[in-house]
Amino acid sequence: MRQFLLAGMLGGLALFLSAQAQEDVLQGFTSQSSASERQWEAKFREIPDAENQREYMQRLSARPHHVGSPYDKENAEWILARYKEWGWDAHIETFQVLFPTPKERALEMVEPTKFTAKLQEPPVAVDPTSSQQSEQLPAYNAYSTDGDVTGPLVFVNYGLPKDYEELERLGISVKGAIVIAKYGNSWRGIKPKVAAEHGAIGCLIYSDPADDGYFVDNVFPKGPMRPADGVQRGSVMDFPSSGPGDPLTPGYGATAEAKRLAVKDAPSLTKIPVLPISYGDAQPLLAALSGPMAPKEWRGGLPISYHAGPGPAKVRLKVAFNWDIKPVYDVIARIPGAQEGEAWVIRGNHHDAWVNGAEDPTSGQVALLEEARALGELVKQGWKPRRSIIYASWDGEEPMLLGSTEWAEEHDKELQQHAVAYVNSDGNGRGYLNAEGSHTLEHFMNGVARDIQDPETKLSVLQRLHLRQIERARNAEDRQEIRQRPDARIDALGSGSDYTAFIDHLGIASVNVSFSGEVDEGIYHSVYDDFYWYTHFADTDFVYARALSQTIGTAVMRLADADLLPFEFNDFADTIRMYSKELKKLANDEREEAVERDKEISEGLFSAVNDPRHPEFAPPKEDVPPYLNFAPLDNAADSLTQAAQRYQTALAKASISALPAASLAELNEKLTESERHLTTEEGLLRRGWYKHMIYAPGVYTGYGVKTLPGVREAIEQKHWDEANEEIVRVSKVLQGERDLIGSAAEDLENVKH
Numbered sequence: 001m002r003q004f005l006l007a008g009m010l011g012g013l014a015l016f017l018s019a020q021a022q023e024d025v026l027q028g029f030t031s032q033s034s035a036s037e038r039q040w041e042a043k044f045r046e047i048p049d050a051e052n053q054r055e056y057m058q059r060l061s062a063r064p065h066h067v068g069s070p071y072d073k074e075n076a077e078w079i080l081a082r083y084k085e086w087g088w089d090a091h092i093e094t095f096q097v098l099f100p101t102p103k104e105r106a107l108e109m110v111e112p113t114k115f116t117a118k119l120q121e122p123p124v125a126v127d128p129t130s131s132q133q134s135e136q137l138p139a140y141n142a143y144s145t146d147g148d149v150t151g152p153l154v155f156v157n158y159g160l161p162k163d164y165e166e167l168e169r170l171g172i173s174v175k176g177a178i179v180i181a182k183y184g185n186s187w188r189g190i191k192p193k194v195a196a197e198h199g200a201i202g203c204l205i206y207s208d209p210a211d212d213g214y215f216v217d218n219v220f221p222k223g224p225m226r227p228a229d230g231v232q233r234g235s236v237m238d239f240p241s242s243g244p245g246d247p248l249t250p251g252y253g254a255t256a257e258a259k260r261l262a263v264k265d266a267p268s269l270t271k272i273p274v275l276p277i278s279y280g281d282a283q284p285l286l287a288a289l290s291g292p293m294a295p296k297e298w299r300g301g302l303p304i305s306y307h308a309g310p311g312p313a314k315v316r317l318k319v320a321f322n323w324d325i326k327p328v329y330d331v332i333a334r335i336p337g338a339q340e341g342e343a344w345v346i347r348g349n350h351h352d353a354w355v356n357g358a359e360d361p362t363s364g365q366v367a368l369l370e371e372a373r374a375l376g377e378l379v380k381q382g383w384k385p386r387r388s389i390i391y392a393s394w395d396g397e398e399p400m401l402l403g404s405t406e407w408a409e410e411h412d413k414e415l416q417q418h419a420v421a422y423v424n425s426d427g428n429g430r431g432y433l434n435a436e437g438s439h440t441l442e443h444f445m446n447g448v449a450r451d452i453q454d455p456e457t458k459l460s461v462l463q464r465l466h467l468r469q470i471e472r473a474r475n476a477e478d479r480q481e482i483r484q485r486p487d488a489r490i491d492a493l494g495s496g497s498d499y500t501a502f503i504d505h506l507g508i509a510s511v512n513v514s515f516s517g518e519v520d521e522g523i524y525h526s527v528y529d530d531f532y533w534y535t536h537f538a539d540t541d542f543v544y545a546r547a548l549s550q551t552i553g554t555a556v557m558r559l560a561d562a563d564l565l566p567f568e569f570n571d572f573a574d575t576i577r578m579y580s581k582e583l584k585k586l587a588n589d590e591r592e593e594a595v596e597r598d599k600e601i602s603e604g605l606f607s608a609v610n611d612p613r614h615p616e617f618a619p620p621k622e623d624v625p626p627y628l629n630f631a632p633l634d635n636a637a638d639s640l641t642q643a644a645q646r647y648q649t650a651l652a653k654a655s656i657s658a659l660p661a662a663s664l665a666e667l668n669e670k671l672t673e674s675e676r677h678l679t680t681e682e683g684l685l686r687r688g689w690y691k692h693m694i695y696a697p698g699v700y701t702g703y704g705v706k707t708l709p710g711v712r713e714a715i716e717q718k719h720w721d722e723a724n725e726e727i728v729r730v731s732k733v734l735q736g737e738r739d740l741i742g743s744a745a746e747d748l749e750n751v752k753h
């Protein structure tokens with residue numbers, strides 16, 4: 001038994017070693033340039049220093065620094081001075097954006113008893129910055145409309161479309177009501193949007209202790225989780241439909257002189273007033289509800305019976321905002337490229353926070369800063385990156401990606417011409433590498449992760465991730481796939497951070513990177529996300545901040561230095577085949593569900609199992625969906641797979657050093673175009689700001705990604721004709737990509753040895 005195990009292990013080791021030998025020459029490098037790259041990267045990884053990162057965090061999170069606050073500007077200027085000190089060519093680029101702040105917030109229960117919500121996060125004695133109340137933004141949801149509404153209360157679970165189907169079966173309407181929804185399971189802005197679509201007049205969102213409180217772990221300051229009065233701030237702008245960024249300058253830069261919409265005409269504000277509250281404030285409201293018991297899965301961790309309502313609790317919600325234009329300060333820094341200065345590798349993390357923001361965003365910003373210091377150090381030692389490197393410390397991310405979106409919109413033409421890739425982070429924890437992004441960079445990110453050591457286990461972060469993925473797999477089939485597939489899969493990008501404009505709007509290949517999985521985080525967007533919390537409960541010794549600098553810095557250097565850009569298409573084609581399989585299953589499941597439900601309705605099942613004392617209505621009968629024609633997508637995926645294999649074969653045979661400079665430049669141009677080719681000028685239906693045909697945030701999930709979004713959302717929303725049309729449209733895009741990859745392969749095949 002033991003011997004057998006050993007043989008198995010040796011076999012695994014041999015495989016691993018041969019895989020590593022293949023990786024000795026980095027993809028896109030010659031054997032000579034690869035050796036030199038490895039030396040510079042090794043020097044780079046020695047430089048980032050955890051103690052520096054701790055100091056930067058203490059400095060940047062010392063006071064509240066939201067958009068428009070004095071400390072936001074001070075931080076931008078401090079970051080600018082650091083870039084300059086480290087030898088970068090840096091400047092601040094300012095945009096003028098609509099940023100509402102609360103003028104009035106009131107919530108009271110008027111029936112059956114009186115209760116006035118506190119709407120305050122109290123200071124905590126051991127936590128010095130929690131008492132900076134004069135500078136703190138109160139808890140609110142940015143881009144909620146003004147409103148003063150009174151109505152019966154209805155509990156709507158997470159406030160998703162399927163929760164309203166459930167309410168309908170209980171005979172509950174939210175028309176004219178104020179809904180109370182739990183945070184979680186969707187991006188927060190979906191909740192007021194869906195509530196308004198169902199006729200609600202106001203929306204409260206609270207953090208339930210089962211998801212974000214004492215049910216998870218001890219609450220702050222004894223533990224990391226949300227205390228009873230802690231509140232999650234956040235934006236509720238309808239960005240999935242309208243696009244992120246300044247609501248008054250959709251699609252173009254919010255410069256001082258830009259033409260602006262009137263606030264009342266901005267399409268992305270909510271239709272009804274919204275307010276986030278604590279579970280301390282939510283409990284008396286929920287406890288005063290009667291009506292049917294909320295379905296089992298809806299109930300949370302409060303010591304009450306969760307009823308759905310409506311009423312008898314009746315509440316009054318009043319919010320009013322200052323609709324001011326505020327400056328955002330993007331700090332932009334640059335190291336010029338020595339050979340291909342016109343090609344840009346871009347790296348960003350925001351610096352603004354809702355309050356003190358030690359975790360979000362400072363833990364990511366301090367990783368970025370140590371990368372910037374280290375890269376500056378390498379330049380002093382004689383390192384000359386082939387391409388230009390641009391580092392960006394964005395402002396205004398929290399309200400809705402304002403600084404990065406406005407910058408990307410203002411420079412759209414240049415970016416589409418010059419940008420090779422965008423690498424993002426936005427906060428950091430401890431544990432496992434979490435990389436998401438363009439699948440043309442999946443193989444590349446595996447290569448980077450292979451070279452970074454995990455601070456806790458001393459495994460490579462790739463090995464640790466690989467084993468974690470096996471542990472997390474749902475079934476034996478998935479485990480087998482993970483063990484056999486040469487590269488670890490990365491997830492696709494939805495939204496929720498500054499990569500959005502780069503990938504979704506401009507078609508620039510992007511990745512988002514962090515370490516996560518070992519920190520329980522109950523302070524998100526509250527006054528308690530601060531230096532005290534971070535240094536007691538998160539990456540307290542900053543070893544993962546250092547690992548993040550090492551990971552992203554290595555990726556940036558490799559992208560900037562490769563002779564031939566390291567895009568790879570086998571993983572991309574494989575991912576498309578996986579998505580296509582998922583869509584067929586989704587369409588099939590919808591069909592089977594509709595057939596089954598209609599059968600149950602005609603059998604009289606719902607009236608037979610109905611308890612007249614707890615009545616439930618039968619769901620409405622539905623037309624059975626037609627079969628969709630997936631043939632165009634299958635054909636496109638097949639020919640894409642062949643082109644990807646052809647490119648990889650040609651690359652393995654070709655000697656990059658034999659490529660004349662002009663052909664190399666032309667090839668790099670094609671590779672840069674490979675992500676742009678996945679976009680269309682007209683963009684997604686009904687939301688043309690989103691140009692990418694493979695990835696988009698979901699109209700009804702928000703941050704959560706929808707892959708092949710045109711087809712997937714048409715199926716989910718039961719628009720069958722549209723689904724067929726979208727299959728044809730995305731197939732054409734994939735055929736264009738196939739042609740581009742095929743032509744790049746041909747260029748490589750023609751290299752004379």
Ligand SMILES: [Zn+2]
Pocket residue numbers: 350360361397426427
């Ligand atoms: Zn953030």
